[in-house]
Amino acid sequence: MHRILRIGLCSGLLAAAPGWLAAQPAAVAPVGDGLLGSYYQGRNFEQFRLRQVDATIDFHRRHQSPAAGVPAEDFSARWTGWLWVPTSGHYVLHLDVDDGARLWLDGRLLLDEWRGQSISSYSVALDLQAGRAYALRLDYCQYGADSYAQLAWVRPEQLAQFQRAASWRTLWGVFAAQPLQTVIPTRYLFSYNPTRPPVPTYAASLMQRPQSPTPRPAIHRLLPHRAPTPAQRPQAAPPGPALVATLPKPVKPTDTHLAEQLKKGQALVWPSLYFAQGRADLLPAVQASLDTLATILRQQLGLRLQVQGHTDNQGDSTLNRQLSQQRAEVVCRYLVASGIAEARLQAKGYGGSRPVADNRVAALRPRNRRVVLQPLP
Numbered sequence: 001m002h003r004i005l006r007i008g009l010c011s012g013l014l015a016a017a018p019g020w021l022a023a024q025p026a027a028v029a030p031v032g033d034g035l036l037g038s039y040y041q042g043r044n045f046e047q048f049r050l051r052q053v054d055a056t057i058d059f060h061r062r063h064q065s066p067a068a069g070v071p072a073e074d075f076s077a078r079w080t081g082w083l084w085v086p087t088s089g090h091y092v093l094h095l096d097v098d099d100g101a102r103l104w105l106d107g108r109l110l111l112d113e114w115r116g117q118s119i120s121s122y123s124v125a126l127d128l129q130a131g132r133a134y135a136l137r138l139d140y141c142q143y144g145a146d147s148y149a150q151l152a153w154v155r156p157e158q159l160a161q162f163q164r165a166a167s168w169r170t171l172w173g174v175f176a177a178q179p180l181q182t183v184i185p186t187r188y189l190f191s192y193n194p195t196r197p198p199v200p201t202y203a204a205s206l207m208q209r210p211q212s213p214t215p216r217p218a219i220h221r222l223l224p225h226r227a228p229t230p231a232q233r234p235q236a237a238p239p240g241p242a243l244v245a246t247l248p249k250p251v252k253p254t255d256t257h258l259a260e261q262l263k264k265g266q267a268l269v270w271p272s273l274y275f276a277q278g279r280a281d282l283l284p285a286v287q288a289s290l291d292t293l294a295t296i297l298r299q300q301l302g303l304r305l306q307v308q309g310h311t312d313n314q315g316d317s318t319l320n321r322q323l324s325q326q327r328a329e330v331v332c333r334y335l336v337a338s339g340i341a342e343a344r345l346q347a348k349g350y351g352g353s354r355p356v357a358d359n360r361v362a363a364l365r366p367r368n369r370r371v372v373l374q375p376l377p
Helices: 002-022 156-166 202-207 253-263 284-299 317-337
Strands: 035-041 047-054 058-061 075-084 089-098 100-105 108-113 120-128 133-142 147-154 268-274 304-309 345-349 370-376
Touching (some): 035 317, 089 108, 100 120, 108 120, 108 317, 133 147, 133 317, 253 268, 317 345, 317 370
Parallel strands (some): 304 345
Antiparallel strands (some): 035 047, 035 075, 058 147, 075 133, 089 120, 089 147, 304 370
């Protein structure tokens, strides 16, 4: 009898398991705030005007200024930030513009249509991974009359739905023209990297200290009483400064040495700022190194840098120069997203024209895939 009851109880639990699992809360996805938009007078970023966070890239203005202090015509804009991907699969990015635009994703140039033109539509298909934040940059220039730009996408589930619908003819024998694209919502666009944990403050780090293990009971021994000598008497510690939770991130001694080199106008190769062959995306170690550089730039407000990208000599020299330019730009874009004024940074790609190691030796070749920081007067 007991055995029958146990079997019935286990069967009931297994039957209820799917419902119980479905009731568990899913992981909370981050919610974005938009992209960081920098506006300039002139078609090629000649005069900086203002910076603001724009919720989406979806506007159609008829002889209207995009923001206070920006002309209605002959202006340019640059949006930087991150695109957070909710679902893994095949995506199609759509960009409709009037006039010119360039689009990068993780340092990879996807679209280059930098010219005056009427409203034109472009699309790029690519595979993206869920839970990742891809560095996004969109440059835009406006020549005259109306200004128009829309950044949209078709998500994997929309593509699948379109493919199912296109496999059946309608009553009139007509296929669906194309999958329905939607403007990329604000919740997937970030002016900061949502996958990067925040830097803890001093007070927070003190509050999160691990508790010491439970002390063992003390063993009391009877010892004869002796008066302490003056050297043994406890001295009162001098009062220290009050702890503030918003203290700036300290600069390590090695970082101080690098900061002094930059302050003196000396060019240097920033530590850990290297790239994989043929790639311009930032590795985690590189991002941590750039956080240190951003801290130094915030402390030295008068410091301006030319960020120089370099490659090895493998492959076509023209493509290497383009790749080095992309590497320099992705570094600048990261610093701008960290709060450094874009006017303080200048990206320059040299390709493989300035090696510092022998390209004939495979073990030394990675040293040439570097970024050099050159202070500007």
